[in-house]
Amino acid sequence: MAHVKTALVIGGGIAGPVTALALRKAGIDASVYEAHDVAAEGVGAMLSVAPNGLDALRIIGADKAVEAAGQAVPGVVMADGSGNQLSEFRGFPGLSATVTLDRADLLGTLTGYALAAGVRIQYGKRLVAADQTSERVTATFSDGTTATADVLIGADGIRSMVRTLVAPDAPGPEYGGVLSFGGYSRSDVPAEPGTMYFAFGRTFVGYWRLPDNRICWFASLPRTEPLSSVEVARIPATAWLTQLRELYAGHVPGETLLAQTDPGDLMATGPMERMPSLPRWQRGRMVLVGDAAHAPSSSSGQGASLAIESAVELARCLRDLPNSTAAFTAYERLRRPRVETIGGNAAATNKAKAGQAGDRPAMPTPEQMFAPVHRHHIEWDETVLAEHDLPNT
Numbered sequence: 001m002a003h004v005k006t007a008l009v010i011g012g013g014i015a016g017p018v019t020a021l022a023l024r025k026a027g028i029d030a031s032v033y034e035a036h037d038v039a040a041e042g043v044g045a046m047l048s049v050a051p052n053g054l055d056a057l058r059i060i061g062a063d064k065a066v067e068a069a070g071q072a073v074p075g076v077v078m079a080d081g082s083g084n085q086l087s088e089f090r091g092f093p094g095l096s097a098t099v100t101l102d103r104a105d106l107l108g109t110l111t112g113y114a115l116a117a118g119v120r121i122q123y124g125k126r127l128v129a130a131d132q133t134s135e136r137v138t139a140t141f142s143d144g145t146t147a148t149a150d151v152l153i154g155a156d157g158i159r160s161m162v163r164t165l166v167a168p169d170a171p172g173p174e175y176g177g178v179l180s181f182g183g184y185s186r187s188d189v190p191a192e193p194g195t196m197y198f199a200f201g202r203t204f205v206g207y208w209r210l211p212d213n214r215i216c217w218f219a220s221l222p223r224t225e226p227l228s229s230v231e232v233a234r235i236p237a238t239a240w241l242t243q244l245r246e247l248y249a250g251h252v253p254g255e256t257l258l259a260q261t262d263p264g265d266l267m268a269t270g271p272m273e274r275m276p277s278l279p280r281w282q283r284g285r286m287v288l289v290g291d292a293a294h295a296p297s298s299s300s301g302q303g304a305s306l307a308i309e310s311a312v313e314l315a316r317c318l319r320d321l322p323n324s325t326a327a328f329t330a331y332e333r334l335r336r337p338r339v340e341t342i343g344g345n346a347a348a349t350n351k352a353k354a355g356q357a358g359d360r361p362a363m364p365t366p367e368q369m370f371a372p373v374h375r376h377h378i379e380w381d382e383t384v385l386a387e388h389d390l391p392n393t
């Protein structure tokens with residue numbers, strides 16, 4: 001039986017509704033407060049929910065809804081930039097297939113699921129301040145309203161306001177040296193449905209075939225000085241396509257994919273960023289979850305999945321431990337090593353894409369790459385131990 005009874009979840013993105021659903025399952029009443037006036041319909045490009053993210057969603061019963069909203073892409077093929085296949089992988093037996101979908105569809109599915117389960121989501125509530133006592137925490141929003149609960153959870157993304165309250169000395173997001181782009185190509189490049197292709201070489205492109213037969217691709221453009229998403233959006237798509245086509249000239253199949261992409265089908269998703277390790281994830285009755293704590297950079301394909309895992313694990317800790325301090329300490333202990341390893345690996349990938357990596361290390365097989373990430377399971381029914389109850393402490 002949870003000792004913490006009520007929670008304010010700041011941010012109604014991906015981690016927000018999942019946190020609220022998991023808290024409800026843990027017996028804690030949670031309300032979500034989102035800065036925007038409506039759920040961000042149509043905002044964001046494609047993202048993946050990996051087997052580990054789906055496994056965590058199964059605990060709150062939302063895995064099937066997400067699978068139904070997306071496209072299953074269980075296979076991976078790796079190739080060099082000259083068209084030679086290097087390795088092939090068909091997924092791990094017993095694990096769900098990775099699902100790709102528009103961020104807006106994932107958001108819509110999770111939000112709908114949370115609302116149907118009775119979670120309250122309030123829009124137009126931008127957190128501007130929070131005050132805590134030993135008993136309660138009160139959030140203040142930009143419209144002057146307030147809300148009070150036992151704990152406050154910052155699910156407010158990579159530019160988190162809650163992080164500035166929890167860890168004022170924390171570094172900001174770290175630029176990975178590349179701008180990210182995606183697009184839809186009507187090319188006849190060979191691509192089996194249900195397979196994600198990664199083509200390396202001098203530069204890199206990832207792609208897969210959509211149900212409507214177009215190919216969705218993602219690629220990056222090295223750039224020393226970062227541009228914000230708004231600055232990237234100010235530059236016409238034709239200018240970005242020209243730069244990308246120059247970079248990918250001679251790359252198989254990057255050159256063809258880009259040649260057969262219309263400017264209107266280009267998605268400029270902005271600078272590749274990740275959160276470096278934070279000095280702390282919690283302060284008093286406030287804690288961070290998702291990108292606010294550990295954005296791993298989109299090159300990991302794990303942003304949404306790790307956010308979902310952390311949300312579920314946080315709820316489990318609050319369910320089992322006698323107070324918020326003990327729960328947040330256990331949560332950080334359970335989550336930090338995993339998310340920081342995955343984030344560190346993604347940072348190394350970004351350096352390679354930006355041409356800053358020196359000698360390229362031997363490429364792992366897909367099994368080696370994905371096994372520790374995809375084969376992660378949260379034992380919801382197992383009781384979380386407090387720090388002093390752990391063996392050898």
Ligand SMILES: Cc1cc2nc3c(=O)[nH]c(=O)nc-3n(C[C@H](O)[C@H](O)[C@H](O)COP(=O)(O)OP(=O)(O)OC[C@H]3O[C@@H](n4cnc5c(N)ncnc54)[C@H](O)[C@@H]3O)c2cc1C
Nearest residue numbers: 011013014015035044045047126127156157290291303304
């Ligand atoms: C608009 C948008 C588009 C994205 N597009 C992509 C994409 O195309 N591909 C990809 O891989 N990843 C994308 N991401 C990132 C991806 O959603 C996250 O990496 C991942 O899902 C982790 O989710 P999260 O809930 O921690 O953070 P987010 O999904 O970023 O959600 C954070 C939420 O908090 C809200 N918020 C922020 N500040 C406050 C505040 N002060 N008070 C209240 N609410 C606040 C934001 O409006 C947002 O809804 C996008 C994120 C956003 C916000």
